[in-house]
Amino acid sequence: MMTVTEDTHKTYEDHVTKQLELNQEHLNSLTHPGSQVKFDVDPDILPTPDPNLRVFFFDIDNCLYRNSTKIHDLMQISILEYFKNELNLKHEEAEKLNNTYYKQYGLAIRGLVMFHGIDAMQYNRFVDDSLPLQNILKPDLKLREMLINLRNSGKIDKLWLFTNAYKNHGLRCIRLLGVADLFDGITYCDYRQTDTLICKPDERAFEKAKLQSGLGDYKNAWFVDDSGLNIEKGISLGMRKCIHLVENEPNMLLGKTPRHSHVIRHITNLPNVLPELFKH
Structure with missing residues (x-):
């Protein structure tokens, strides 16, 4: 039986996986x-x-x-979700850490790799690749x-x-x-x-x-x-x-x-x- 944390994390992963599929389908359909x-x-x-x-x-x-277009805001939501799910942080903690890394290194991922051993390609998949950009751009x-x-x-x-x-x-x-x-x-x-x-x-x-x-x-x-x-x-x-x-x-x-x-x-x-x- 899964714990609440495990169940939340699985829901998060399932949502990302579905969005990735939708994004790729749309990208493959472009002809303009x-x-x-x-x-x-x-x-x-x-x-x-x-x-x-x-x-x-x-x-x-x-x-x-x-x-x-607010893509930056959408990206920040995606980043914070990643921080909370992968580092098990509360929203305020995730927000503070993200701002710190963004200001010091230009990218949140640099701080995540340097101090948390995060897989950068997994981060990219869950954050950038999962953004529904086709709904905006x-x-x-x-x-x-x-x-x-x-x-x-x-x-x-x-x-x-x-x-x-x-x-x-x-x-x-x-x-x-x-x-x-x-x-x-x-x-x-x-x-x-x-x-x-x-x-x-x-x-x-x-x-x-x-x-x-x-x-x-x-x-x-x-x-x-x-x-x-x-x-x-x-x-x-x-x-x-x-x-x-x-x-x-x-x-x-x-x-x-x-x-x-x-x-x-x-x-x-x-x-x-x-x-x-x-x-x-």
Whole structure:
């Protein structure tokens, strides 16, 4: 006979399993323009660094889509459920621990791996992969048009995704948004490498993105992100222009807007602060 705790945990696992099945079914059914990834997600060979290569790095979450979609809130609920079920914490304890790890490491999973021995891939499955994103994200024609204009301007050589999420989540977002065919690659936080779990704003994450994209010099890089801490790091590394996306007010956990950064309220406002990149 199961205890109340065991029964609650099984209900939690069953719910996640069912949602994962629904998510995968929907993903397999996508046919709209931009719903399929065209780049090699995990290439075996890295490109030779090109000192003249121009790369625009795009964050994904709360950047390619609006923060007001409340996906972040949905994700926080999912994270707290994981904390409570896997670490047997009360809601207040889970909330406090999650905020601590998020502020200190940029990702809750880093703290979980470092101090609790959590399986990062299991965490990803129960938290990110189980989110019903298809109920929220739809093809964004204005975003698609802006990215096409940026590609066609001839001012940028590569559009590159740079996310703290694992690749499953990042790729699902761009497929649902209908822009997956417009990017040249992705640098993600590799949850499989638990000994070296590196994410923004760690400088090593930026170096990883630099190597994977083939960028030879940070002065030829542009970067947009909703995290002030990440933007601050990009500025300190010498990126040509860094754009802080702040839809309403800066999230203090992610840092205030740094000096020398541009500010926009929505990703499609990029041409307003970077007109030189959108002129043919």
